[in-house]
Amino acid sequence: MLEIRSQGTLTAKGKTLSGYAAVFNSEANLGDFQELIRPGAFAKSLATGSNVRALYHHQGDALLGTTKGNTLQLREDSHGLAFTLSLPDTTHGRDLAILVDRGDVSGCSFGFRVAPGGDRWEQRGAQLVRELLAVDLMEVTLTADPAYQDTTVAMRSRPHQQTHVDLNALWLQTA
Template identity: 35%
Template structure:
């Protein structure tokens, strides 16, 4: 499983009248992320438009998780609590999060405190679903087709601009480095 996030992504969390929350977000396509920068050059990743379309259009189960942990589900397409809309410029999501579990309450509180601001997808690249090109001293990986299994709210996404933002409708175990290490270790040459 690979993890990443896209530059320019944003999540918005709104509390509903029943104590739950609605989460909205957008994962933009065609944004560059620098996953590594060293003496041999940079490793750049781009997720192409509609790279995740196959499983979404097939109605496959996709989860919203806390920190890529399947033991901490927040919503899913099959439960009817996660809706995904795939387009040419990005993947949009809307989720209803019920605070009935300890991890959902922990996520909601950490988000309100400003500790969780990132969005990161978990996916597997399909055969022939990527292009790797050398450009100068850099390697550029473009993912054109991948099976999306989950999206996660994380503390530090591989793509720094994938941020979340909280707003209320009514007033009222991963270390930061682990996401980066997963991103750097996922490359195939």
């Protein structure tokens, strides 16, 4: 069963988005239970080199990039699951860049399957708590409605490259 979790704050600059699709040790209220992701939860999945997709709102037809295509880079650090995404020049990519820049889309989500023995459940008073210890990562998603509010996305800008156009040289090339 594929599980989906949403989180945080996105930033966009130019055509590259970066942020955190998951933040470690941050609790999310999922209704019937609280959930948190422990450091190392994505390590085994990332080490396999399996293809992970970047999507908009978990929609398969809104593909933004893949690890296989090297347009999505993922890594675990001490804070969580960091990503860098090179946006495509597609309707979804252009629209998302605008939405992130405006602050309308500022969070992330991820789709996963729990690896065998990859979670731990604990009753803490009246609250049931699930800890994610090892998951098989299937996708990261950019969303306006994250479950984990600590996730982030940001636009990274490239320096503006001013180009000089030599109109005489262009004219000579056509003559």
